[in-house]
Amino acid sequence: MSTRKTRQxxxxxxxxxxxxxxxxADWLYIEVRKEIPNIxxxxxxxxxxxxxxxxxISELNPDGRVTRYDGRQDNHCHxxxxxxxxxxxxxEPVSPELGQRVAQxxxxxxxxHVLEFFGLCRDCQKGGE
Amino acid sequence: MSTRKTRQxxxxxxxxxxxxxxxxADWLYIEVRKEIPNIxxxxxxxxxxxxxxxxxISELNPDGRVTRYDGRQDNHCHxxxxxxxxxxxxxEPVSPELGQRVAQxxxxxxxxHVLEFFGLCRDCQKGGE
DNA sequence: TTAGGTGCAAAACCTTTGCCATCCC
DNA sequence: GGGATGGCAAAGGTTTTGCACCTAA
Numbered sequence: 001m002s003t004r005k006t007r008q009x010x011x012x013x014x015x016x017x018x019x020x021x022x023x024x025a026d027w028l029y030i031e032v033r034k035e036i037p038n039i040x041x042x043x044x045x046x047x048x049x050x051x052x053x054x055x056x057i058s059e060l061n062p063d064g065r066v067t068r069y070d071g072r073q074d075n076h077c078h079x080x081x082x083x084x085x086x087x088x089x090x091x092e093p094v095s096p097e098l099g100q101r102v103a104q105x106x107x108x109x110x111x112x113h114v115l116e117f118f119g120l121c122r123d124c125q126k127g128g129e
Numbered sequence: 130m131s132t133r134k135t136r137q138x139x140x141x142x143x144x145x146x147x148x149x150x151x152x153x154a155d156w157l158y159i160e161v162r163k164e165i166p167n168i169x170x171x172x173x174x175x176x177x178x179x180x181x182x183x184x185x186i187s188e189l190n191p192d193g194r195v196t197r198y199d200g201r202q203d204n205h206c207h208x209x210x211x212x213x214x215x216x217x218x219x220x221e222p223v224s225p226e227l228g229q230r231v232a233q234x235x236x237x238x239x240x241x242h243v244l245e246f247f248g249l250c251r252d253c254q255k256g257g258e
Numbered sequence: 259t260t261a262g263g264t265g266c267a268a269a270a271c272c273t274t275t276g277c278c279a280t281c282c283c
Numbered sequence: 284g285g286g287a288t289g290g291c292a293a294a295g296g297t298t299t300t301g302c303a304c305c306t307a308a
Contacts, residue, residue, distance in 0.1 A: 064190030111248040
């Protein structure tokens, strides 16, 4: 089970790394297709799952419908607009000791924790409602 | 658009309020069916969405697949077991001022924020990997 | 009476998977 | 060469929706 280098996998990772929009698999599919026109959705999903397992990217599920992906791997969190669905980076670091406290108190083995903000982005505040 | 009181809606809310397991729509469907055998899944989903909109319950999406529901409305957060998928309450309150800071820094209108922990629950720690 | 709610089933949606051809090492 | 990977399409699972009937107020 070595890890092979394929055009498809490299293209997917490259496109994801160069965007900050936390795209969906579908958006990545459309984008990568500009470069590899006959790539299939199955391949996109398989590679995203692979890259997630190997820890090169991370998954987000702000709205509970579509999975979004993030190429950043440093300590940061996200803001999701409840109107337009866009996801933005927030440079509020997540303090690691929080997990330890919860682990001790409840007996869980805490591997990670996630902090997410929800509300209206700048554009959607203008639009009213 | 008044709000009608129906057996179905009341039963769903009652079942959800009396559990602490953050159930899925399907689990609630099975449970409520013990009381109202011919209730339909569509009704369960419609009412859960309704109750969520009116703020009586909240939605959780720990794993990004199935939506879970929570009848508790006070300030608390959750721990999700990455192995068995169960969701537990954590009595770590979420500090409200965090949202304000992010709002000021980034220009977002922050309505709420969520803190979630992930790892292994007690039972799944025993089972090994 | 009547607008909102329900049951049923089909549709919509996102994601995974089986199968065979293809490609990388 | 041989196993990992890709393309294609079908299947899978969750959630939504259209429609005719029902029911609470």
